[in-house]
Every structure is written in C-alpha cells, then in structure tokens.
Amino acid sequence: MAANGQSFYELYRRSSIGMALTDTLDDLISERRIEPQLAMKILANFDRSITEVLAEKVKARLTFKGHLDTYRFCDEVWTFLIKDVTFKMENSSQTVQADKVKIVSCNSKRPGDPQ
Amino acid sequence: MSNKDVGTVYQQIIQDVVESSRVDFEEGGVDEHVLEELKLVSLSPFPHVCCFRRCTDFLISKKFLIDSLASAIHSEVLASARELWGDIGSLRCCLREGQLPLAGVRARVFAGGRASGWQSKLSQLGVATFPWDPKPEPQPAIANPPTVPSNAGNYQSMGTPPINQSQPGLSMPQISNGPRIKAEPGVESPHNMNQPSTYQQPMPALQNVSTAQQRAAAHLQQTYGSRATASINAIQSGGQPQHLQQNGQPNMQQMQMQMQQRQAAMQSQGQGMQQRSHVTQEQYNQLMARNAASRMQAAQQNGQHAQNPPQVSNGQGQNGQYQGPPQTDGPGDDEESFGVIQQGGEVMGRVEIDSLIRAQIERNGRHMEGGGLMLPLRKASASQSQRQLEQQRVRQFQAQNRGLGERQMDGGDDDDVKAEELDEDAINSDLDDPDEGLNEEEDEDEGMGHIMLCMYDKVQRVKNKWKCVMKDGVLTVNGREYVFHKASGEYEW
Numbered sequence A: 001m002a003a004n005g006q007s008f009y010e011l012y013r014r015s016s017i018g019m020a021l022t023d024t025l026d027d028l029i030s031e032r033r034i035e036p037q038l039a040m041k042i043l044a045n046f047d048r049s050i051t052e053v054l055a056e057k058v059k060a061r062l063t064f065k066g067h068l069d070t071y072r073f074c075d076e077v078w079t080f081l082i083k084d085v086t087f088k089m090e091n092s093s094q095t096v097q098a099d100k101v102k103i104v105s106c107n108s109k110r111p112g113d114p115q
Numbered sequence B: 001m002s003n004k005d006v007g008t009v010y011q012q013i014i015q016d017v018v019e020s021s022r023v024d025f026e027e028g029g030v031d032e033h034v035l036e037e038l039k040l041v042s043l044s045p046f047p048h049v050c051c052f053r054r055c056t057d058f059l060i061s062k063k064f065l066i067d068s069l070a071s072a073i074h075s076e077v078l079a080s081a082r083e084l085w086g087d088i089g090s091l092r093c094c095l096r097e098g099q100l101p102l103a104g105v106r107a108r109v110f111a112g113g114r115a116s117g118w119q120s121k122l123s124q125l126g127v128a129t130f131p132w133d134p135k136p137e138p139q140p141a142i143a144n145p146p147t148v149p150s151n152a153g154n155y156q157s158m159g160t161p162p163i164n165q166s167q168p169g170l171s172m173p174q175i176s177n178g179p180r181i182k183a184e185p186g187v188e189s190p191h192n193m194n195q196p197s198t199y200q201q202p203m204p205a206l207q208n209v210s211t212a213q214q215r216a217a218a219h220l221q222q223t224y225g226s227r228a229t230a231s232i233n234a235i236q237s238g239g240q241p242q243h244l245q246q247n248g249q250p251n252m253q254q255m256q257m258q259m260q261q262r263q264a265a266m267q268s269q270g271q272g273m274q275q276r277s278h279v280t281q282e283q284y285n286q287l288m289a290r291n292a293a294s295r296m297q298a299a300q301q302n303g304q305h306a307q308n309p310p311q312v313s314n315g316q317g318q319n320g321q322y323q324g325p326p327q328t329d330g331p332g333d334d335e336e337s338f339g340v341i342q343q344g345g346e347v348m349g350r351v352e353i354d355s356l357i358r359a360q361i362e363r364n365g366r367h368m369e370g371g372g373l374m375l376p377l378r379k380a381s382a383s384q385s386q387r388q389l390e391q392q393r394v395r396q397f398q399a400q401n402r403g404l405g406e407r408q409m410d411g412g413d414d415d416d417v418k419a420e421e422l423d424e425d426a427i428n429s430d431l432d433d434p435d436e437g438l439n440e441e442e443d444e445d446e447g448m449g450h451i452m453l454c455m456y457d458k459v460q461r462v463k464n465k466w467k468c469v470m471k472d473g474v475l476t477v478n479g480r481e482y483v484f485h486k487a488s489g490e491y492e493w
Helices: A016-030 A034-056 B003-029 B030-040 B050-056 B064-074 B080-098 B102-114 B118-125 B147-155 B212-238 B253-269 B273-285 B295-312 B350-369 B378-402 B416-421 B438-445
Strands: A061-074 A077-089 A096-108 B341-343 B346-348 B451-462 B465-477 B482-490
Touching: A016 A034, A016 B003, A016 B030, A016 B118, A034 B003, A061 A096, A061 B465, A077 B482, A096 B465, A096 B482, B003 B030, B003 B118, B003 B482, B030 B118, B050 B346, B080 B212, B118 B273, B147 B465, B273 B341, B451 B482
Parallel strands: A061 B482, A096 B451
Antiparallel strands: A061 A077, A077 A096, B341 B346, B451 B465, B465 B482
C-alpha cells in the first residue's frame, strides 16, 4: 500500500517512537529552530516510514486472548478494550499478561486501494 | 515474548525518516545539523552532554545539573522543569553526598533538561533495548560511584588548593581544601558540640569548605588506600536506598561516628535562630575565622549550606566558584532548618530557596501557557484553582521568609476534586459519563498505556465471540514494546 502520493495512517504517532519524535519536534519548534510545516512533513515521512518498515521488516506473529470489554467501530477504525489479556509470541513460550489493553486498529485495505 | 527486534526496527524507521526528511530540511532552509539533533542527542545548550554520556563513572557534575535547571527556566517549559524539579531534589542530596545514583535519574535529567533528541527520548521511555543505547545499563549498586578516589587524589596534593572546580563531567566537584592533617578518630574537641580532628588552618570561609565528611573520607583513604576506599564506598552507597532518603545511615563505623558527631554539632547549632545568624554573620563579616576549632567548624558548615542553594537559584555561570563539598555520610537530619543563605540581611533555608525556584518555574510555565490556553479544557479549570494556590503559596513563602517557620512541602491541596466539580464541559449527556470504558482510557493516553496500534485484516463476530486478525502493529504493554507482522486475537464480550 505504498503507492506514490498516497497518504498513510497517522495511527502510529501514538507509539513510543512516534511520541518521542513528536516530543523532539515540539522542542525544536518551541526553540524556533524549525517551522511547524517542516515538522508536519517529518511526521508524514514518519507515517510512511513506519508503515513500510512494519510491513516489510517485521515477521513476528503473535496471538492474544482476553475478555472484550468495549468495542467501537467508527470511521473504519476499530477500537477494542480488552481485559485480562494474554499475549503469546509465536516461536516463544513466553507470554505477556496485562489487565487491559486498548487496541486501535485501522483498515488495512484503504478505500480505493486496488488490493 | 521477546522484543529484541524492536530496537533494530525502530532504528531503521529513524534512519528512514531522517533520510527522507533531509530534502525537506533543505527546502525549508534549515541547517542539516538540526536534523542530526532531531535524531540524536541535542548538543546545545549542553556541550558537555556528549562527553558526559561517555563518562564511565556516571557522576553528573553540578554544573550540568544547574545548566539543566537554568535552561528549563529559560525555555519556560513547565513540564520538563517539573520533571527536573523532582530530580533536583534527589540529585542535590546525591551531590551533597558526593554520590550520584542510577542511570534512571540520569536519563530523566536528560529529558528534563530537554537535551534529548528522538533516540534518547525513545530510550528514555525504556520500552525496548535500542542499538544506540549505551551498552550496559548499570545496576544501581554499581552505578553508585565511589567518590572518594577523586577526592583522594586531591588529598594527595593538598598543598596547592585546586581552583579549577568547574570541569564539566568531572566526577566530583573539586574542593579547595585547606591544608589538612589526616583525621584521627577518637580525638575529642574541647567543645563537645564539634567534630574532633579539626586541624585546619584558618582560611577565608568561602574557600575553606572542608567538612567532617571529607575528613572521614580522607581518613578512610589513609587507612585503606584508594581502591579499598572505593569499594567500601561502593558498598556503602549500595546499602542505601536509591532515592536518597532523609535518614540514610551509612554502614561504616567510622562514618557513623562522624555522623553522630555531626548530628551533635547540628543539634547544638540548631538550638536557635540567634545562634545561627550569629555564626553566619561571623562567617560573612569576619572572613578570617578564629583559631578555635568550634567556631571554624560551625562557620564552615554554614558556608557549605549557604553555597549550595544559590547555585541552584542562580542557575547560570560561575558555578565553579561556589562548589560546595560533597557530603559523604548521608544527608543531614535537620538540614532544612540548618541550611541557611544570607540574602540581603535575610536568612533563607534551602527549603525556602527551593520553593522560590519552584514558584518561578511554575510562573514561567504558566506564562507560556497563556494561563492555561494550551491545556485541555478540563485541566484549564483546574489550573485556575492552581493559580490561586500558587499565589497563596507565594504569600506563604514571603511570610515565612521573615518567620522561617515550617512550611508545607508536599505540594498544595489536592486539586482533583475541584477539577471534577468544575468540569464545565459536562452537558449532562450519557457520553459524559466518566465511568464508561473507553472514556477512562483517555486519561492513560498521556502516559505509557497498554495499547496496540495496528491495522485489521478481519474482524468477525459470532454471538459474543470475536475473532480478529491484525497486522503490522506496535504493541505497548507493561512498559515494553513489541512489533508484530500478524496478530490474531480471540475474545468474548
């Protein structure tokens, strides 16, 4: 889904790497070292970059089980709040447990996408 | 479940973003080194950060700390200043002890000082191990560095008091010690309120700031040699809680002895304001102290405490000239009433100075926010009441500046209840119900919540059974981060 001129989800800006970038850009802007427009471009680059890298470089698979507490589907975005969730990485017997996890999930097939 | 991929994946993303942003930087007419700063650790205004990072003993010079604070104040970033504030409290104790804790505090100081670029901010979140991280994250016990060796080196060449005290990244502030003879435990001063073994020559008070702690350290040094002392100190500091308790007691017998004697001195000194100010007056007015060891010691101790706080409050320049000695036997018990600084005839305690700085920082931050315009609305109302509290606090402080009384140090009253009452957004709709599941998540978004960001391939439901296939996701859970290509989930509602 890396067609030219296509926009990418801004979803991943909420991840730690995205937050770190946003923070840094905020600092640079508040120091007046870069313009906000430039920061927006960088964030757009980030959106594209993380989408591509996640799609191309990451091979890990995982499964998870839990109790669905809340679900919401709005504007093609699924939001789940799952409680007592257990994540299990394939190729590894280890599991990770959490009281709750929020899942924010965008449609992998964008409307108008040829796929 | 391992997340060792995360580091390399993120590194690649960062590289990718930096490369693709290069042309945008050029088009925007922004120098390329800003791009590097974006990626890495910002160099200015902390030129010594880099060498500091490479420093193996993990000591932070006071200068760095103060620069950070000054920068935080100047840039008026309330959040970072607040964070830094928390660190300063503990760091100052460390500095007084001559010890610096933990990489954690160090990392937070980096953030608080806003010296962070993308990578270091990311590292600071600690969600994974990154390729650019400094290799070993030191264990706290090891990271508590012994400080005596550097002091000991100083001790050897005692004949020439070193003047250059402001070497950034240096493990310890160099104190201009007066000529000293090694401590002899067991020798009691004729004035029982003072430490034994005060053999110093009278020196100008601002220069001669040696303390019982240093002499104790020097004594250890003499007894055990530098390496032994180092390890002993490491053990000692390892025995203390990381967060610099108020009542930390060193393990060493010698240290305890010194400590007790110091406490005795403190108690007798803390007897009254009269006596304190008398001593201070003497220190500042008669720079040449008397030969009497008791006098000298009292003046020196006041000198020590008087010199630390102004560093923080001034926060810029000429720090080196006022380096106080590190305190190696744990923080004093009653320092709050003990530490004094003379300011235009008034006597200020460390606590007052701290609150002065804090008030300044918060004022600046509020100024920048335009009175809460940049806050979420529900917090803006809270900040109103905070401002009132703030004014009250300042008044309190001013009043106590004269009275030198006890003051509330655990922050203002809790605002949370007020904030809820003042929720002006509420329109009495069901959607306002704060107990509803997804709404309560909003609060956690500010911190590191448990969140999975991904794309869905398939979401199916049969009755109350859900099956989802997600892909290309980032999962943050329990403070760790994982990336995945595909994730399948099953859960029932």
